[in-house]
Amino acid sequence: MQLLLTACTDGGQTAELNDYLQRLSRPLGIDAMQAQVLMTSRPPRAEALRIPLDGGKLDGLDFLRLRGCALQQTVAKRNSSLGRVAPPSQRLLMELAFLRDAPPCIETLLADGREGLARIIRDSVTLKRSQLPALIFNATLGNREYRDFWRARQAPEDYPKQTSSLVITALEQVTADAARWLSGDYRADETRFELALSDIARGDGGELLDALSKQAAYLKAADVLIDQRITAGPLCTDNTQSTAAPILRTVVGKFFVERIQVRGADLNQRYYQLTKPITQLESLLGGALTSDYQIWLEDRRMQLQMGIGAPRQHVDQLQQLLGTCYAEFSSEPVPDTAKRD
Structure with a gap:
């Protein structure tokens, strides 16, 4: 009403x-x-919008088992005490890093005869790909920066004369990044992404x-x-x-x-x-x-x-x-x- x-x-x-x-x-x-x-x-409040996501077998995986893989550092960061309470934007970036680093690691594990561990990583890739829309939602539309963008504020007397183009660039950048990630290109510039969210919050x-x-x-x-x-x-x-x-x-x-x-x-x-x-x-x-x-x-x-x-x-x-x-x-x-x- x-x-x-x-x-x-x-x-x-x-x-x-x-x-x-x-x-x-x-x-x-x-x-x-x-x-x-x-x-x-x-x-709604960002906390009320956030979609809970299951980490799967990756949550209990000992990163030391991934020796020889660049993925080892990503899993170590993700499963650390700070990684478990990371804000949605950082959680998204960690999962994108996982999706980037997983394929060469799977090849390394298979070459070393560690089929069981390769299977765990492969299953985690399938899970993360299915969760990617929710991960992006939690980090963008469902996060505090986008809520701040829409929060109730009285427009200045000369609005919209003195508005900034920064927020438009940031919105376009995040949208383009999301489309690229969903298409299977998992590259991400962490600093650029976080700065874009900050500009959106001030929009x-x-x-x-x-x-x-x-x-x-x-x-x-x-x-x-x-x-x-x-x-x-x-x-x-x-x-x-x-x-x-x-x-x-x-x-x-x-x-x-x-x-x-x-x-x-x-x-x-x-x-x-x-x-x-x-x-x-x-x-x-x-x-x-x-x-x-x-x-x-x-x-x-x-x-x-x-x-x-x-x-x-x-x-x-x-x-x-x-x-x-x-x-x-x-x-x-x-x-x-x-x-x-």
């Missing part, structure tokens, strides 16, 4: 949206309703959600005003133009088209920059997404789409209200989405 918050004017985008709503209400002669902003969708997913939620709420309140006026009858007829029509045209042009619609286009661009690599990663890991994550994912998508679609829906309402007025009494076109897109 979605929670609603009565919007308060806190400067920046909110003040701009509220100003437009109030200016729209005056010539229509209808009091504007208070905008009801959906509470920003928060992902502006929460600000985007906040800004789009407010855009949806205020434009919905504006749409309610227009609906009420349309129900009362047309502003213009073939021979008569309402005195409100030219005032509304000015309000729409100056405060919606030149400000809100322009900002909406910027939000739209930021939305696609941020969500494209995340959506690709969610698609790659579709079978590993937990039920709690999937519930939150649908809620998040709904909230973002409402915000993205609000300017277009508002334009449709304006066209219904002012279309005849523009056609009959003005050479100016009805506002469209050219400046939004």
Whole structure:
């Protein structure tokens, strides 16, 4: 169930949206309703999302038995006291190292006549490959860095003007790495991966959600005003133009088209920059997404789409209200989405 918050004017985008709503209400002669902003969708805690994974026979394997293999150090690190409590990102990197080092070790073991140990390593490779989507999920979408990216934060007044490209690069890098790992290329740059996660944690997913939620709420309140006026009858007829029509045209042009619609286009661009690599990663890991994550994912998508679609829906309402007025009494076109897109 979605929670609603009565919007308060806190400067920046909110003040701009509220100003437009109030200016729209005056010539229509209808009091504007208070905008009801959906509470920003928060992902579940990372600990609640984490998928438990069985280590198999590898958990009890004595690394000393792997003499002559580079895999020996990987197993020693993995089965150490620190390795057993390693965070999900480090656990993923250790398992990738295992998958890289296992094939030549199996060949060495077979050449030495240690078939039983080679079988244990081969079975562990099969297990780790099957667990790889869950390992990647635990280290990325289900981890704290991605939760921090989406955590509820109020957008700055000029958002998204002063946003960084670092988070976009990091999201694209992690998504590309995940696709490569799932295809069987287990190379990994540990430092680069951890730095990318750190950049993601500082990203502006929460600000985007906040800004789009407010855009949806205020434009919905504006749409309610227009609906009420349309129900009362047309502003213009073939021979008569309402005195409100030219005032509304000015309000729409100056405060919606030149400000809100322009900002909406910027939000739209930021939305696609941020969500494209995340959506690709969610698609790659579709079978590993937990039920709690999937519930939150649908809620998040709904909230973002409402915000993205609000300017277009508002334009449709304006066209219904002012279309005849523009056609009959003005050479100016009805506002469209050219400046939004």
